[in-house]
Amino acid sequence: MNERKLKILAAIVEEYVRTGEPVGSKAIASLPDIGVSAATVRNDMALLEQLGYLEQPHTSAGRVPTISGYRLYIEELMRPPALPDAERERLDDMLEAQGPLTEELLIQNATTALAELTQCAAVVSDFSPKFSVISKVEVIPAGKRVYVVLLITSGGAIKNKACRLEFDLTNEQLGMFSEYLAQNLEGVSVADLSDERMANLTAAMSAYMMTMAPLVQGICELSRDLRQHALLFKGEKNLFSYEDLDKMEVVRFIEHKDELVKLLDDSFSGIRVMFGESDDSFVIGNSSMIVSKYRKGDHNVGSLGVIGPMRLDYAKVIPYLEYFSQKITDLISEDAEAPPKQDDPT
């Protein structure tokens, strides 16, 4: 397995990605930095096929990379160029968008940008709010016997929910209750707001404030929301323009979010590339998914992924993905240390 054979493999992958047609020996031999004849290329191709990196759709056709071929290419052969500064700036612009940057918004922007840039579907499974701290709990009267509970986290997430009580609260009751909530919840990590803890809270309190049970329940739900990871999908539409993806499979896959979540949350670090095989749980034929983890401090708190045809320009897409997940890691980790440290946009 010499240098040249690897070079030929890389060339075949790149050519196939570019054209979508099986690649013949002649096309490769005519590339500037190959410098051997088509016959030689043919010999090497036969070998690469034996090793399982290439295959022929039929006898008299050119070669197409196999999954192993792509994998070898991605892991060893491709040389993604470093992102030029101008490009980095452009990406940063896409992230920043309007207004103060909450974690949620940041992640949304990244997903949208990724879908846009790659012309693929972008997906993110985020449970970063879980690693925030409750910075504020508030109960706000909002009409007859209706109260809005509001939870704000250090990450900038704001959640609210309307609750209905049996009776109206007196100012005194409301004040007492607010005080109690502040004492017991503010400064607490979202991850620690287990249902159990909330149940204790309810129990401890409802003894003498039965009527407020729905409010506590509301807060429970909000905290559950925060602990749960959010799944965000953008650019599904892009997938439908690829001829070599089966529309039915795509639709089925998009609808089975639980499967997808499993794949995304699978624990690993850095970048992982998966290929759609019918025996795997990632079932879109001829497609691949590239997933990158991002962190908050020392925890993995989410996965950012791109789903596209297997015939994908990995050398272009992977740097984008790496850049975004690193950027997200940086920005939300920074928040974690010095809570609401957003620059004033004005």
Added chain:
Amino acid sequence: MNERKLKILAAIVEEYVRTGEPVGSKAIASLPDIGVSAATVRNDMALLEQLGYLEQPHTSAGRVPTISGYRLYIEELMRPPALPDAERERLDDMLEAQGPLTEELLIQNATTALAELTQCAAVVSDFSPKFSVISKVEVIPAGKRVYVVLLITSGGAIKNKACRLEFDLTNEQLGMFSEYLAQNLEGVSVADLSDERMANLTAAMSAYMMTMAPLVQGICELSRDLRQHALLFKGEKNLFSYEDLDKMEVVRFIEHKDELVKLLDDSFSGIRVMFGESDDSFVIGNSSMIVSKYRKGDHNVGSLGVIGPMRLDYAKVIPYLEYFSQKITDLISEDAEAPPKQDDPT
């Protein structure tokens, strides 16, 4: 243009909708309630073709309805069965879902349900919040120099936004400001919160409370959000399973939301059916869009629509659409009269 010819037209539309194949005279003649021979049917079909209600893909094929054919069928011929009680209950269940029913949630559920039921794309353009009343404005400190402004409407919409100030506010300032906002905004219709009015508010106030400008600006943005109609799209994926729709056209159409909004907001009452023609602004070939308005009190406040293939079971879909828009009208109009009148779900 006698009775029988219309019956034949209806039969052809229904048969074509069912099978997707051009319909021949024989198939029609063999239907139980036709009772004439194929030759007679043929004569009638030739006439219907002359009148522009039918066309032939080619000489020796059966007939297919033209757009005029569909239109006549929808407006005069079809006899949609009244929804049986069991069906109504099922639809109601789909609407109600979890928790207290805010207007927003109601409309979301309706859209999802419609997409599900019809296996088409469902879309809604909603500006019902515009016809609500602000029931609560609140400013909540949420960290160093960060404040969350919160707007609650009589329709149950809750909007919030974090703002950053130059300085922290004293309790006194905060109290005064809150009081001022309550005085000037609570009870005011969202429609009346014009940018102009908000500007006046800012001007009147900032004279002696300059530092709060970002908060007022935040409220401005929230109120603008409320006044703007929301566009909600569900089940786009369904469109991709129809063979006779062009994927590219679908994607393009979905992406040009402004065009779609124009079509939806076009003023009319009741139900309207549009057909995709390349010269129209609704450009998906072989498709149709059915739109129904819903009201809040006396105002049209939104449009609920279904987009699917032209070959659609109108007699099934239209009653659903009518039912949902009527239901939405009833529920949100009720809210408008007696603001937060939701039944307690517990």
Added chain:
DNA sequence: CTTAGCACTCAGAGAGATGGAGTGCTAACA
């Protein structure tokens, strides 16, 4: 006005025929 009969049309399926891109193999060459 309706119907049976009949000649006519034409899309779509299937069967060859053709071309060309690409291969593997062999033998010569460096």
Added chain:
DNA sequence: TGTTAGCACTCCATCTCTCTGAGTGCTAAG
């Protein structure tokens, strides 16, 4: 031993041709 030119071979894609049958329009009889 590795590389290259030459050549026979394979087989997909494309085209043409034919054939079939569903469906038509027209005519003449009921």
